[in-house]
Amino acid sequence: MITVSTHTSTQAFRAALLYFHQQPNAQHSQHQDCITYHSDGLLLVQAGKVLACGDYSRLQHLLTDDIPLTRFENKLLMPGFIDSHIHFPQTEMIASPAPDLLPWLENYTFPTEKRFADPAHAAEISEFFLDELLRNGTTTAMVYCTSHKEATNAFFEASHRRNLRMIAGKVLMDRNCPDYLQDTAESGARDSEALIQRWHGTGRQLYALTPRFAPTSTPDQLGRCSELAKTYTDVYIQSHVAESQAEVKWAAELFPNSRSYLDIYDQYGLLRPKAVYGHCIWLDETDRGRMHDTQSVAAHCPTSNLFLGSGLFDVAAAENSQMRYTLATDVGAGTSFSLLRTMDEAYKVARLQQHYLPALQLFYHCTAGAAEALGLAGQIGTLATGAEADFIVLDTHATPLLARRSSTANSLEELLFAVALLGDDRCIYATYAAGVCVHQRAE
Template identity: 90%
Template sequence: MTNTLPPSSDLHAFRGSLLYFHQQPDANIPDHQHCLNYHADGLLLVENGKILACGDYSALKESLQPHTPLTQFHNKLIMPGFIDSHIHFPQTEMIASPAPDLLPWLENYTFPTEKRFADPIHAAEISEFFLDELLRNGTTTAMVYCTSHKEATDAFFEASHRRNLRMIAGKVLMDRNCPDYLQDTAESGAVDSEALIQRWHGTGRQLYALTPRFAPTSTPEQLGRCGELAKAYTDVYIQSHVAESQAEVKWAAELFPNSRSYLDIYDQYCLLRPKAVYGHCIWLDDTDRGRMRDTQSVAAHCPTSNLFLGSGLFDVAAAEKSHMRYALATDVGAGTSFSLLRTMDEAYKVARLQQYYLPALQLFYHCTAGAADALGLAGKIGTLAAGAEADFIVLDPNSTPLLARRSTAANSLEELLFALALLGDDRCIHATYAAGACVHQREE
């Protein structure tokens, strides 16, 4: 006797190839069944914004009511939406701005651009465009830096909440070494942050991140107040930058002479912990990586940004050896693309420059289930397992003539994913779904 699902006006079925991970792939184990679920002809059932079931079409089709809406994605791959662990929404319109290094790039482009976000109307406009770009590139969750303006942070959350997206964001804290028009104080930054936490953290699908820009632009007093808020609100996120460029590392050492390392500055203010995500982490030593591991802090690996600014190469081998958590990130606007497929391409090449091999399965893991686990959201996003939030994308391996020809010749799932990572871009994203609703559909 076949078990039939009860009638539901909100139940929707999607047919296509299905892929999601449940643990990190091991390059030394050729059989990847231990780390993923793959259904060449699969059926995904979504109800009330959640995944109801996921499996082989042949096993699930008989459970459907006769009139259940069915969307068929022939020759396409359905997988969890991408998760970007480090990106700046105010820098959208200054992407691809030339500079010889990080610090002059901040001074000449970033700070003047962020000045405009004192205007809530401008902030709202850029928020909408930014979210459109994320969804067009298959990113359904991002860890987002706003500006030092409370109003701009409100504008971003309002736009995300209206679309029912799962986003993590925070007001930037800067009380020194920045233009007066962006500067807050240790007290005003803390007051604004607490008000934003109380308004937005846990409102719908929104989550808050305490966001000191980086140690050189915060006084010890501001980092101390940030640490106090982190203790008072143990479930909020923390995000900042660390050890991105050598000039920045030198500057941080001059400003905080009693710290063992750049990372140690944050540690002294109790800002290393689970849900703390630090961008770049290039110039860390083994002691730093061990501390990241022990505190369960997360490194956001931003290869397109690091290559663009010439900051250095993130050491994937050292991160893996130390068991330090990391996830991939675009870091727009120093990053040169909103696409995590393009980011995977650069991450692969950065690893190869250091004689390390990153399989495509591992790259996709770090943009989905791995990122969700690192952010404390395992089981909620980054998966197609029953009970998860229905954030998923539809990838088209035939989106360009070259990719179509290469995909046709793929002899394994690894080869197919490798082609998508090395040759793919926003054109591969056929559709993006958030909480079960289609939020992007590529025009044919």
């Protein structure tokens, strides 16, 4: 029985509603068992959480005169997007030219991150970065900060003020980087632990231990990271692995006793649930088996991989191994904050490898699928009762071309496919976090 509290403000939203229960795939043509869809739905939100979600005709009796009703005509309301790999300090250096990953880091990334020693600069970029996420319909992100403790504090403070569900961490680098970004195994562990104690579980903030990638951490630093992971078993882990062939070769030279690049992290106990590794392009069958067995997650970053020419993530191999994967923008190597643009590129990368990704599957990987991979199923990525009310309102007629294509769609799959292939930030009519409108598209 649904009880509407008279002591807490309740909001109602009427629109078409969509959310996912399990992963759709190319073999299931109808997907009825994978989704909940209401062409004329009602969403009730109370105290920042979903109170009820269903057909308007079934739930309209719950509406009273004191409950404000917002109606979104010809719009699709669905859970907010979840970006599982993104760098907030790289916001200003997006679209910087380079022939490969390693020179891109040296010539653009590291000099840009140097400025984050200034907490005021970190605070300014944090605000702009969060604005961009929300403008693109992203309500949760797994965020790399810099090696500066105060820059990480600045990001969390900005997110906490807005009551957003964010996961972030201070980058650990104690070698193979400029002196101005380098920490030590001891200082990196000390700063990380202080940040965990300050922010993990504060409001809606969550912490991720963040060694940038194995080549920029000594064995001592990875060992300290492993100790923290054992002490704080519910924190996240994020890093990069097997992004480019030059990087893979470098990692092999630095860690000659490891079977593979992924095995470096495995030897330090850094593969586990809530561990998310960006890219995972140059993995082999054994690596994918370890990802599956440890319930670690691959963040597939197609716009970044195409931009840097790193390679093509093998979706078919990931699915055959039952390895968990999500979609991510990887700004600033990624070329857009929009997960719609990311879906577009993910679809094309799969087709280049003779694999087909349905639109419903793409949207799943950015909502319920990402939530499950991050251990947040039922909290975010869904409109189910009790979930945090993070949702977006999609305008499927946001541009003249999209409007014309949407008007001829014969199914939900066709409609979502058009939005994924043709859409961008203009499709995000509104974004809500914990039931509060945090972005409204300018008319």
